[in-house]
Amino acid sequence: MDPDAFAALHPDEYVKAFCDAGARPDGRAIDAARPLVIERGTLPSLPSSALARLGDTLVMCAVRPVLARPAAATPDAGIVDVSVQVSGTVDAALSPMQPGGGRYPPSALDWAESLSELFAKGALVDLKQLCVLPGKAAWCIRCELVVLLSDGCELDACVAAAAAALHGCPLVMPPALASACAHEAGAAGPSAASSLSLKALPVPVTTAVVFGKTLVDPSAVEAAQASGTALHVVALKPGQRAGDGAVLLLRADGPGADAAAADAALELRWGQMWGKA
Amino acid sequence: MSAAGARAGGGARRTELVSYAGLRADGRRPHETRSIRTRLGFLRTADGSVLFELGQTRILAAVFGPCESARRSEQQHDRAHLHVDVSMTPFALPERRKHRVGDRRLAEIGLAVRRSLPQAVMSHLYPRSEVRLHLQILTSDGGDLAACVTAATLAVMDAGVAMTDFVVGCTAAVVDGRVLMDPTQAEASAATAVIHLAVLPRSRRVVLCQVASRIAADELRDAVGAASDGAVGVFGVVKAAVHDHAVKRLSKRGLLTA
Numbered sequence: 302m303d304p305d306a307f308a309a310l311h312p313d314e315y316v317k318a319f320c321d322a323g324a325r326p327d328g329r330a331i332d333a334a335r336p337l338v339i340e341r342g343t344l345p346s347l348p349s350s351a352l353a354r355l356g357d358t359l360v361m362c363a364v365r366p367v368l369a370r371p372a373a374a375t376p377d378a379g380i381v382d383v384s385v386q387v388s389g390t391v392d393a394a395l396s397p398m399q400p401g402g403g404r405y406p407p408s409a410l411d412w413a414e415s416l417s418e419l420f421a422k423g424a425l426v427d428l429k430q431l432c433v434l435p436g437k438a439a440w441c442i443r444c445e446l447v448v449l450l451s452d453g454c455e456l457d458a459c460v461a462a463a464a465a466a467l468h469g470c471p472l473v474m475p476p477a478l479a480s481a482c483a484h485e486a487g488a489a490g491p492s493a494a495s496s497l498s499l500k501a502l503p504v505p506v507t508t509a510v511v512f513g514k515t516l517v518d519p520s521a522v523e524a525a526q527a528s529g530t531a532l533h534v535v536a537l538k539p540g541q542r543a544g545d546g547a548v549l550l551l552r553a554d555g556p557g558a559d560a561a562a563a564d565a566a567l568e569l570r571w572g573q574m575w576g577k578a
Numbered sequence: 579m580s581a582a583g584a585r586a587g588g589g590a591r592r593t594e595l596v597s598y599a600g601l602r603a604d605g606r607r608p609h610e611t612r613s614i615r616t617r618l619g620f621l622r623t624a625d626g627s628v629l630f631e632l633g634q635t636r637i638l639a640a641v642f643g644p645c646e647s648a649r650r651s652e653q654q655h656d657r658a659h660l661h662v663d664v665s666m667t668p669f670a671l672p673e674r675r676k677h678r679v680g681d682r683r684l685a686e687i688g689l690a691v692r693r694s695l696p697q698a699v700m701s702h703l704y705p706r707s708e709v710r711l712h713l714q715i716l717t718s719d720g721g722d723l724a725a726c727v728t729a730a731t732l733a734v735m736d737a738g739v740a741m742t743d744f745v746v747g748c749t750a751a752v753v754d755g756r757v758l759m760d761p762t763q764a765e766a767s768a769a770t771a772v773i774h775l776a777v778l779p780r781s782r783r784v785v786l787c788q789v790a791s792r793i794a795a796d797e798l799r800d801a802v803g804a805a806s807d808g809a810v811g812v813f814g815v816v817k818a819a820v821h822d823h824a825v826k827r828l829s830k831r832g833l834l835t836a
Contacts, residue, residue: 346634346717347669357623361716363669389663389712390621390640445668449638449714450621 308522316526320512326522327356334506334518334566337458337573339465349470353462356520357452362462364444364470366497368478371432371439379431379439381421381467385413385446385459409448412456416463419534419550420444425499426467433474434482440472442497453507453521456552460505460534461574470497501536503549504571506563508533510555515562529555535567539575543567595753595765602758602765604633611748611760611808612721614815618736618823626737630729632812633762634719637726639733640712647708658704658739660696664688664726666715687713687723691730694747694776694786698731700740709739720763721749723774723788728812735820743778744816745785748808750775750801752793757800759808771797775805779813782806 308315308326319326329335335356344350349364371378387409420426431440444467446459472495474482479493509519509527516523524530534550535543543564596602606612612633621627626641647653652661664684691713699709711733713726724747731745751761751769758765766772771793776786787802828834 344636344669344717346719359621361667363667365669384668386668388638388667388714389665390624390627390638390714443669447667447714447716450623452623 312522313526316523317512320514320516323514325516327520331514332517332562332566334563334570335520337461337570339461339574341465348473349466351462351465353458353465355452355454355458355461355518357450358448358455358458359450360446360448360455360458360462362444362446362459362466364442364463364466366440366442366470366472368433368438368474369441371436375428376436377432377439378423378428380441381417381426381428381431381444382441383413383416383420383444383446383463385409385416385448387448387451390449391451408455412446412459415456415532415550415552416444416446416459419460419503420463420467424549425464425501425503425536426497427500430497431472434485438478438482442467442470451521453519453524456532457505457507457518460503460550464499464503465574467497468499468502471495472497501547501549502538502571502575503534503536504567504574505532505534506560506567506570507531508560508563515559517563517566527555529553531560533560533563533567537568537571543571595758595768596756604762608756609759609804609807611811612762614812616732616816616819618732618819619827624733624737626733626735626739628729628732628736629716630725630732632721632725632728632760634717635721635725636716637722637729638714638716639726639729640714641709641733641737641739642712643709643737644704644707644739647706652708653706656705657701658699658707658709660692660699660701661708661710662688662692662695662713662730663711664691664713664715666718670715670718683722684715687726690723690774690776690786690788691727694727694745695730695734697783697785698741698743698745698778699734700742703740709734709737718763720761720766721747723747724749724760724776724809727776727786728816732816732820736823743780744813745776746779746809746813746816747774747776747786748805748812749773750805750808752797752801755797757797757804759804771801773798773801773805775802775809777806777809777813779810782810 338354340352343352347363351362353360474493509516509530511527531553535546536549537546615631617629620629621640624640628639630637652659664687727747750773751758751766752771753769771791774788
């Protein structure tokens with residue numbers, strides 16, 4: 302039988318045959334991740350943007366900081382607002398995404414929630430640093446993601462794109478506001494132009510248990526057969542071993558995916574993401 | 579011209595869109611389009627795709643098909659059905675707003691593409707099938723409709739669908755009696771009239787002409803002339819891009835010997 306026809310008719314048997322042989326449909330080793338390619342500044346008309354390509358998964362992230370009044374409960378903290386949208390270019394008829402899910406399918410809301418957990422709660426972004434004048438003005442960082450293509454591990458690509466776009470995002474006050482701030486707070490006031498820096502440089506990796514084997518960075522075909530998947534977002538420093546990094550986010554779905562299998566992939570991917578930064 | 583002069587004199591003063599030296603805010607002359615960049619085959623899993631940049635307007639187009647119609651009701655016995663879907667990213671415009679699926683601006687762009695593209699697509703070669711076209715406006719800075727038409731053509735071509743000609747879009751704006759080719763958003767919003775044109779550039783046949791406001795007959799003639807000249811200019815650029823991409827693709831498969 303034609304391999305493509307077999308894959309379409311019996312996706313479970315197809316993936317199982319590969320797993321039993323210790324191989325994968327796209328020719329990768331069991332513990333190899335797809336290369337993560339980050340393109341920064343893809344949209345030059347916006348303050349900060351990044352495009353993350355993970356095999357055939359493609360995510361665009363745009364970051365736009367605006368000045369706003371801080372929330373009443375936290376007058377001395379800024380806001381990070383994350384949203385995820387699925388583009389029409391992810392063709393519903395061909396992708397494993399729920400058909401008829403619209404621009405904001407349940408999975409996209411789920412990804413936005415995980416990203417908020419990571420970026421909006423202060424683990425990576427110092428929200429106090431975003432405050433300009435306590436109670437009066439703070440940066441509201443709008444981080445908007447669009448999934449352009451989907452082939453498994455969309456959340457990994459989202460985390461990578463968002464982190465790349467947020468890190469080093471310029472925070473420039475409009476001149477009128479800058480002079481008003483200088484007048485109000487004196488010399489000790491906030492500077493008119495600064496840039497956002499993440500507290501740690503995160504790197505995401507997903508592992509999936511498929512027919513008893515732990516696969517790193519599963520593609521959509523493999524993820525559909527997984528009994529359990531786990532996403533780890535780990536903060537690493539240059540030269541640090543993956544095992545020593547702080548786990549910033551762990552999202553497990555189903556039993557038993559082990560992050561230790563992905564350590565080598567994690568270190569490699571950290572270099573791909575932050576090697577030049 | 580006299581009416582335009584009265585308009586320019588009567589209203590409140592605003593920033594000059596065309597300087598005394600005859601240059602626009604971004605340094606272009608009135609009859610000049612913005613720089614164009616195309617990345618054909620941008621989305622690997624789509625049958626055809628392109629990232630089309632017209633200055634700061636960026637359109638991502640993806641084509642799936644020709645394939646069997648998903649819905650029987652849309653199936654046509656003698657030709658392919660073209661399904662067009664236009665969406666906009668939340669960061670496309672300077673100020674954020676909720677984009678509903680039924681956004682009128684996007685629906686209008688979809689309709690314009692659906693009307694103009696079949697003029698060149700040889701859809702009778704694909705009976706009972708469907709071509710799905712998704713247009714994603716990544717960033718918008720004027721000329722969205724024209725850019726969408728051009729991007730749609732490139733993506734459909736990249737998918738290998740037979741076409742008799744390109745369909746190229748171009749916009750022209752009338753500002754104070756002067757015709758500006760390919761206006762930016764700032765210029766288009768200050769204009770008294772904006773003309774959207776889709777042209778088959780080889781025959782210079784106009785397949786779509788949209789004007790949303792009143793315009794004097796002589797201004798219309800000038801504006802249509804400028805937009806059609808612009809479209810022919812854009813055609814030169816995209817044709818070269820398609821040619822380069824085809825050569826690259828064929829030589830990669832070893833089908834082209836030097």
